Amino acid sequence: xxxxxxxxxxxxxxxxxxxxxxxxxxxxxxxxxxxxxxxxxxxxxxxxxxxxxxxxxxxxxxxxxxxxxxxxxxxxxxxxxxxxxxxxxxxxxxxxxxxxxxxxxxxxxxxxxxxxxxxxxxxxxxxxxxxxxxxxxxxxxxxxxxxxx
Amino acid sequence: xxxxxxxxxxxxxxxxxxxxxxxxxxxxxxxxxxxxxxxxxxxxxxxxxxxxxxxxxxxxxxxxxxxxxxxxxxxxxxxxxxxxxxxxxxxxxxxxxxxxxxxxxxxxxxxxxxxxxxxxxxxxxxxxxxxxxxxxxxxxxxxxxxxxx
DNA sequence: AGGCCATTGTTACCTAGACTCACAATGAAC
DNA sequence: GTTCATTGTGAGTCTAGGTAACAATGGCCT
Numbered sequence: 001x002x003x004x005x006x007x008x009x010x011x012x013x014x015x016x017x018x019x020x021x022x023x024x025x026x027x028x029x030x031x032x033x034x035x036x037x038x039x040x041x042x043x044x045x046x047x048x049x050x051x052x053x054x055x056x057x058x059x060x061x062x063x064x065x066x067x068x069x070x071x072x073x074x075x076x077x078x079x080x081x082x083x084x085x086x087x088x089x090x091x092x093x094x095x096x097x098x099x100x101x102x103x104x105x106x107x108x109x110x111x112x113x114x115x116x117x118x119x120x121x122x123x124x125x126x127x128x129x130x131x132x133x134x135x136x137x138x139x140x141x142x143x144x145x146x147x148x149x
Numbered sequence: 150x151x152x153x154x155x156x157x158x159x160x161x162x163x164x165x166x167x168x169x170x171x172x173x174x175x176x177x178x179x180x181x182x183x184x185x186x187x188x189x190x191x192x193x194x195x196x197x198x199x200x201x202x203x204x205x206x207x208x209x210x211x212x213x214x215x216x217x218x219x220x221x222x223x224x225x226x227x228x229x230x231x232x233x234x235x236x237x238x239x240x241x242x243x244x245x246x247x248x249x250x251x252x253x254x255x256x257x258x259x260x261x262x263x264x265x266x267x268x269x270x271x272x273x274x275x276x277x278x279x280x281x282x283x284x285x286x287x288x289x290x291x292x293x294x295x296x297x298x
Numbered sequence: 299a300g301g302c303c304a305t306t307g308t309t310a311c312c313t314a315g316a317c318t319c320a321c322a323a324t325g326a327a328c
Numbered sequence: 329g330t331t332c333a334t335t336g337t338g339a340g341t342c343t344a345g346g347t348a349a350c351a352a353t354g355g356c357c358t
Contacts (some may be wrong), residue, residue, distance in 0.1 A: 007331045008260070010279060011170060013286040014270075015191070017275035018167035020212065020290075021160065023316095026343090039344060042164070056307060064168065071308060093306045105342055111157070118156035121163070124288050130159060133285045137162040139273050141169075170347095188315060205336060218316055220337055232318090242324050242335045305354075310347105317342075325334075 021121055028117040034106055035080055041110050042084060043073050044099070048107055053086060053096035082106055170270055177266040183255055184229055190259050192222045193231060193248070197256055202235060202245035231255055 004077055025038050036044070046062055047054070056074065060067040074097060077083045083104035088094040099107070174187050185193070195211055196203070205223065209216040223246060226232045231252035237243040248256070271279055 006264040007271055007279065010283050010286065011174070011263060011267040011270060012191075012194075013283065014166065015172050015174070015187075016213075017163065017286055017289055018170060019186055019316095021163050021167060023213075025160070025164070037343065038164075042161075045161070057305080064165070064172075065344085066346065067307065068309095068347085072344085091306090091354075093188070093263060095307070114157040114160060118160035121160060121289070124291075125285065129285055130156065131290070132281060134159050134273065136157070136164065136282045137166055139278070140166055140270070141162060142273075149294055154340085168345095186314065206334085214315085215317065216336065217318085217338095221315080224337095240325075244336070299358105301357090303354100303356085305352105306352085308352105309350080311341085312348105313344100315335075315343090315345105318340090319338105321336105321338080323337105325332100327332080328330090 021117075024116075024120055025117045028113050032109060032113055034109055034113075036082075036106065036110065038041075038077075040073055040077055040082075041113075043070070043077065043112060044103060044107055045114075047083065047097060047099050047103075053098045055088070055094045055096055057094075059097065077103070156270055170266075172271055174263075174266045177262050177269075180260060183258055183262075185231075185255065185259065186225075188220055189226055190262075192219070192224075192226065193252060193256055193259065196232065196246060196252070197249050202247045204237070204243045204245055206243075208246065226252070 022038065022052075027040060029036060029041060042061065043063065046059060050058075054062075056070050057067055059074075060070045063070065074083060074085065080086060081100055084098045084100055086096045087099050088096050102132065171187065174190075178185060178187060178190065191209065192212065198277060199207075203211075205219050206216055208223075209219045212219065223232060223234065227234060230249055233247045233249055235245045235247050237245050274282065
């Protein structure tokens, strides 16, 4: 009476949930009409958690995407005044990305968006369950073999 | 000393993991060179779990996408001989989607792909943890308010 | 100094996956 | 039989990502 493929099922559930998370987040973002897409929102949050302005390459690594993808995101965010490209005097190849005041104020609104989206997604879970889930996800994310090249 | 936004963090982790799952699955699929994308693979699996051949609209609902998206997927799968469009004699508007023999054989290979991808993703977790995660994900997926409409 | 290679960001292009809108064909209901 | 709902699809858009080629820069090595 063992399940036929428990791990495969798990991956399936994860993917399914994934799609739902994405859709819900997108909807909540659109409702606020901040002109920010989910990926841009993620970049902004990443930026906020940084100490000093990171380089494009830093962002790419943190976001786990190729540098080229960061260029597009920063293009959009810069066009809407959320971030600024600042050349690094110490190394003329690198460009540092700074949050603008407008970016910071948008971030505060994004915080609320994320909260409401998270609330909708996590509604079926109790506080304890959320904590457990958080721990498991942490383990999954941190313990990853980082892509074995 | 409470966390600033635990639920938001959770959603963040979920999204991050999501991206990883997607990437890993895609890589594993490409390695096998089955000519099947992740979304197509999902449709095939959905099809296999169905009793009698479903309508396009059924698939759309089950996959949680708009019907138009199913058209594209079925186009591709039909072009590679995995499925067949069969008109429904009882209602000439509906088209039923049938798995072909080739689709069935591909599905067997996809099963292996999914297993290996799941293994890579879930490597950091013990058996017990996987079980717990499965339960939590079930709760999340089934308990969803289905888009409050 | 000069030459070779790695780093950094970007230009140009492609793909997957989803969405909206409009529409034609069909069925159902009044 | 006219009107309305269902069903699938054409046309077009959009987000998010990926490759490949490249120009500019920096580091290193002799």
